[in-house]
Amino acid sequence: METTKLKLWGVVFLAALMGCSDIDDETEVGNWVKYSDFEGVTRSGAVSFTIGDYAYVGLGTDGDDYLMDFWRYDATQNFWQEMAAFPGPGRIAAVSFSIDGKGYVGTGFNEDLTEEELGDFWEYDPSTNSWSEKAAFGGGARYAATGFTVDQRGYIGTGYDGNYRKDFWSYDPSADEWTQVVSLYGSKRESAVSFVIEGKAYVGAGRNNGSYLYDFWAFDPATEGWEDHTLYDDSDYFDEFLAAVSRYGAVAFTMDGKGYIVGGVASSYSQDVYAYEPNTGEWSQSNSFEGSARSSAVAFTIQNTGYVGTGKNSTHEFDDFWGFYPDEEYDEYD
Incomplete structure (x- = not known):
C-alpha cells in the first residue's frame, strides 16, 4: 500500500512540475486570449455566475479587506460595469450559481466576524439590479464548498466547517427550500471543482486533511445517485486523469460538451488545463493557461467561450481575464 501511494504521489509531483512550464512542447492545441481586465480591485476567493450573455463577478478579498462589490461582464463589448453591491458580509470561498435568470450566492468565510463560517444565502435579480436574502443554506455554515445547477435546482455540497464535509443539498427557488440529497x-x-454536462454534475479534486484527492464522481439528479468515474492505472488516460484532479483551489467550466479544469494548487501554483470528454471517459491536456499560475480564481462560460480571471499566487492577487479557445493553436501574441 505504501509503495502504491508513493508511486501515485510521484506522478502527481511530476505533473505539477510539467504544469509550471510556460507551454508544454508536445501540446499545440488550445489558445488563451487576454480580454479586458476586471475593473474592480485585484482579488481572490471571489464568486461568479452567468445570466444570459452576461457574467457577474464579486466578493473575495484584495489581501486586506473582504469585498462586497459586484460587476457585470458584457462579453460582446468586452466591458465591465459595476452593479448593486452584495448586501451581506464580505467573504471568500463562497458558492454561486444561477437558476432561471437569477443569481445565487451563499456560504463562505470572513475571519473578521464572530462566526467566521457563513451559511446565509442570497438571490440577485438582474431586472431590478437588487439582492434579497433567502432561506439559509440547509447544510449549515461552511466555506470552500462547491455548487452547480441541474434541472432548475441549485446544489451545494462538500466544504469545511471545522470538519471536512461530503453532504449535498438541493435548493428549490420556487419554494425557497433546501432538501438534503445523497x-x-x-x-x-474542500476546494473541489464541479461542472455540468448534459444533465449530470461532475465533482472531483480538492483536499482532505492536507492530502490531495484523486477521485471523480458524476451526480445524476434523476436518481439522486453518484457514479464513480475515477480512473485507475489500467486506463489509457490514467496519467492525464491523475494530473488533472490531484489539486485543490482550481476552477472549472463546460464548453461544447467537455469539462475543463484550470489552475489551482498541485504541489505548487499551476497553469495546467485539462479537458474531460464524458462520452468516452477521455482526459487530455491542453496548452497551459497563459496568465500567471494561480488558485482561487473564478471561471464561467459565455457563448461557448470559457473565461478565467482573478485569483492569487501566494500573497499576490490578480485582476486579469482570459478567454479559452480549445481548438485553436497557441498564439503568444494575442
Whole structure:
C-alpha cells in the first residue's frame, strides 16, 4: 500500500512540475486570449455566475479587506460595469450559481466576524439590479464548498466547517427550500471543482486533511445517485486523469460538451488545463493557461467561450481575464 501511494504521489509531483512550464512542447492545441481586465480591485476567493450573455463577478478579498462589490461582464463589448453591491458580509470561498435568470450566492468565510463560517444565502435579480436574502443554506455554515445547477435546482455540497464535509443539498427557488440529497460517495473534501454536462454534475479534486484527492464522481439528479468515474492505472488516460484532479483551489467550466479544469494548487501554483470528454471517459491536456499560475480564481462560460480571471499566487492577487479557445493553436501574441 505504501509503495502504491508513493508511486501515485510521484506522478502527481511530476505533473505539477510539467504544469509550471510556460507551454508544454508536445501540446499545440488550445489558445488563451487576454480580454479586458476586471475593473474592480485585484482579488481572490471571489464568486461568479452567468445570466444570459452576461457574467457577474464579486466578493473575495484584495489581501486586506473582504469585498462586497459586484460587476457585470458584457462579453460582446468586452466591458465591465459595476452593479448593486452584495448586501451581506464580505467573504471568500463562497458558492454561486444561477437558476432561471437569477443569481445565487451563499456560504463562505470572513475571519473578521464572530462566526467566521457563513451559511446565509442570497438571490440577485438582474431586472431590478437588487439582492434579497433567502432561506439559509440547509447544510449549515461552511466555506470552500462547491455548487452547480441541474434541472432548475441549485446544489451545494462538500466544504469545511471545522470538519471536512461530503453532504449535498438541493435548493428549490420556487419554494425557497433546501432538501438534503445523497452525500458524495467519495472522500470528504474542500476546494473541489464541479461542472455540468448534459444533465449530470461532475465533482472531483480538492483536499482532505492536507492530502490531495484523486477521485471523480458524476451526480445524476434523476436518481439522486453518484457514479464513480475515477480512473485507475489500467486506463489509457490514467496519467492525464491523475494530473488533472490531484489539486485543490482550481476552477472549472463546460464548453461544447467537455469539462475543463484550470489552475489551482498541485504541489505548487499551476497553469495546467485539462479537458474531460464524458462520452468516452477521455482526459487530455491542453496548452497551459497563459496568465500567471494561480488558485482561487473564478471561471464561467459565455457563448461557448470559457473565461478565467482573478485569483492569487501566494500573497499576490490578480485582476486579469482570459478567454479559452480549445481548438485553436497557441498564439503568444494575442
